[in-house]
Amino acid sequence: MQTLERTPLHGRHVELGARLVPFAGWEMPVQYEGVIAEHRAVRTDCGVFDVSHMGELEVEGPRAAELLQDLLSNDLDRVDVGEAQYTLLTNERGGIVDDLIVYKLDPYHFLLIVNAANTRADYEWLKERELRGSDVRDVSSEYALLAVQGPRSIERLGLPDAKPFTFAEGELGGVECMVNRTGYTGERGVELLVEADDAVRLWDVVLERGARPCGLGARDTLRLEVCYPLHGNDITPETDAISAGLGWVCALDKQFTGVEELRRIKEAGPSRRLAAFVMVDKAIPRAGMAIAEGGEVTSGSLSPMLDVGIGMGYVEASGAAPDSELTIDVRGRSRKARVVKKPIYKRDD
Amino acid sequence: MAAAETYPDDLKYHQEHDWARVDGDEATLGITWFAQDALGELVHFEPPQEGSEVTKDSSYGEVESVKAVSEVIAPLSGEVVEVNRKVVDEPEIVNDDPYGDGWLVRIRLADSGEADSLLDAEAYKQLLAEQ
Numbered sequence: 001m002q003t004l005e006r007t008p009l010h011g012r013h014v015e016l017g018a019r020l021v022p023f024a025g026w027e028m029p030v031q032y033e034g035v036i037a038e039h040r041a042v043r044t045d046c047g048v049f050d051v052s053h054m055g056e057l058e059v060e061g062p063r064a065a066e067l068l069q070d071l072l073s074n075d076l077d078r079v080d081v082g083e084a085q086y087t088l089l090t091n092e093r094g095g096i097v098d099d100l101i102v103y104k105l106d107p108y109h110f111l112l113i114v115n116a117a118n119t120r121a122d123y124e125w126l127k128e129r130e131l132r133g134s135d136v137r138d139v140s141s142e143y144a145l146l147a148v149q150g151p152r153s154i155e156r157l158g159l160p161d162a163k164p165f166t167f168a169e170g171e172l173g174g175v176e177c178m179v180n181r182t183g184y185t186g187e188r189g190v191e192l193l194v195e196a197d198d199a200v201r202l203w204d205v206v207l208e209r210g211a212r213p214c215g216l217g218a219r220d221t222l223r224l225e226v227c228y229p230l231h232g233n234d235i236t237p238e239t240d241a242i243s244a245g246l247g248w249v250c251a252l253d254k255q256f257t258g259v260e261e262l263r264r265i266k267e268a269g270p271s272r273r274l275a276a277f278v279m280v281d282k283a284i285p286r287a288g289m290a291i292a293e294g295g296e297v298t299s300g301s302l303s304p305m306l307d308v309g310i311g312m313g314y315v316e317a318s319g320a321a322p323d324s325e326l327t328i329d330v331r332g333r334s335r336k337a338r339v340v341k342k343p344i345y346k347r348d349d
Numbered sequence: 350m351a352a353a354e355t356y357p358d359d360l361k362y363h364q365e366h367d368w369a370r371v372d373g374d375e376a377t378l379g380i381t382w383f384a385q386d387a388l389g390e391l392v393h394f395e396p397p398q399e400g401s402e403v404t405k406d407s408s409y410g411e412v413e414s415v416k417a418v419s420e421v422i423a424p425l426s427g428e429v430v431e432v433n434r435k436v437v438d439e440p441e442i443v444n445d446d447p448y449g450d451g452w453l454v455r456i457r458l459a460d461s462g463e464a465d466s467l468l469d470a471e472a473y474k475q476l477l478a479e480q
Binding site for chain 1: 389
C-alpha cells in the first residue's frame with residue numbers, strides 16, 4: 001500500500017472537520033461543510049483552497065527560455081518578467097503531457113506550477129531534454145500553495161489591483177509569499193506560493209480575513225462551470241490541443257514538440273471536439289459515460305449555480321456546435337443534453 | 350440544516366444503510382442518517398416507477414451527491430405504490446430529515462414475514478460501530 005502525502009496544512013484541515021480523500025497520491029480535503037455552499041462562497045464572496053499538492057518545477061540558466069520555448073506550446077517570448085502564461089507540455093503526437101502555468105521570475109529563471117499527478121512525469125520530461133545551460137529542479141516539497149478565489153478575494157486580502165497573469169512578491173499579515181493573479185475557478189483571485197514552513201501562518205491570516213475554506217470538490221465544480229479542462233479527464237497525452245479547444249495556447253508559427261501534428265489537425269479540422277453541454281433531462285453526467293451520437297463524457301457534475309447536470313466530452317465535430325442535441329447513457333438510461341457555448345456559467349453582470 | 354445523527358427505534362434497518370417503516374401490509378423506505386452523511390448533500394434522486402416491483406437486497410433507485418452516486422437497496426420486497434415527488438424535486442430534504450420528509454418510496458409488501466430478517470436500531474448502531 002502506498003502511503004499518502006500530506007500538505008503542511010493537513011492538521012488545519014483535520015481541525016476544521018474536513019472530509020479527507022486520496023487524490024493524486026495526496027490526502028486532500030474534498031469538502032469541509034459542503035461542496036455546494038463552498039462553491040457558492042467562491043462565486044459570491046471568497047474561498048480558499050489548499051492546493052499544495054500541485055507541483056513546482058524551476059528551470060534556470062542561460063538557456064532556460066530556449067528549453068521551455070522548445071517544449072511548451074504557447075509563445076514564451078510574449079511573456080515579460082513578472083508575468084505568467086497558461087501553456088501545454090506536448091508530446092510528439094501533439095498530445096498533452098500536462099497543462100501548466102509558467103512564471104517568468106527573471107530572464108533566466110522560470111517557475112512552472114503543474115498538476116500534482118504529473119509532477120514526476122513533467123520533471124522527467126524536462127530533465128531528459130535539458131540543455132547544457134538549463135537546470136531543471138523539482139522544488140515542490142519546499143512550497144505550499146493557497147488559492148484564494150472569489151469576487152471579494154482581493155478586497156478581503158487587502159491586496160492592490162493587478163492584471164490577471166501577473167505576479168509579485170508580497171506579504172500578508174507578516175507572511176511573505178509570491179502573489180500570483182491566477183486561478184482555476186473563473187473568478188478573480190490569487191494563488192499564494194509560500195514556503196512550506198510558513199503555510200499554516202498564511203492559512204490562518206487568509207481565514208481571519210474572511211475566506212471560507214473550500215475543498216477539491218468545489219474546485220472541480222467551479223472549473224467545470226467555466227470549462228477549464230482537467231488534465232487526466234478532459235485532456236491527456238492521447239488528446240490533442242486543437243480537438244480540446246486549446247488552440248489558443250498553441251503558437252503554431254513557432255517550433256515545439258508535436259507542432260507538425262497540431263498544424264496538420266488544425267489544417268484538416270479535428271474529427272472530434274471537446275464540447276460543453278447542459279442536461280435537458282434530469283440527470284447528472286459523469287466521466288466515462290457514453291454519448292450515443294459518438295463520444296464520451298470526460299467531466300460531469302451538477303452545476304451548483306445553474307442547478308442542472310453539466311459536463312464536457314468529446315463528440316463528433318459535426319455535432320459539437322451549440323444547440324446540438326446529445327444523448328448521454330446514464331447507467332443504461334438515455335438522457336438528453338444540449339451542447340452550449342463555453343463557458344457553461346457566466347455571471348450576468 | 351443537516352439533521353443530527355439518529356436511528357429511530359420504530360424503524361427496521363438493512364445493512365446497506367436503508368430503513369423501512371412497516372405499517373400493516375405497506376412500508377415506507379428511505380436511507381439512513383449514516384448513508385446521507387457519507388454521500389453529502391444530495392442533488393439527485395432517480396426513483397423507480399410507481400407500480401414496479403422492488404426486491405429485497407436489490408437496487409431500486411439511485412441517489413447522487415455532487416461527487417458520488419449510490420444505489421438505494423430495498424430492505425423489503427413489494428410493489429411501489431408511491432414515490433416521494435418532493436424528494437425528486439428537492440433531494441436535499443433527505444439530508445434535512447432522512448426519516449421524515451426525506452422518505453423515498455412507499456411499497457405494498459410482498460411478504461410481511463421478510464421484515465423479521467432486518468436489524469433493529471440497536472443492531473444497526475452496533476453494525477455502524479464495527480465499521
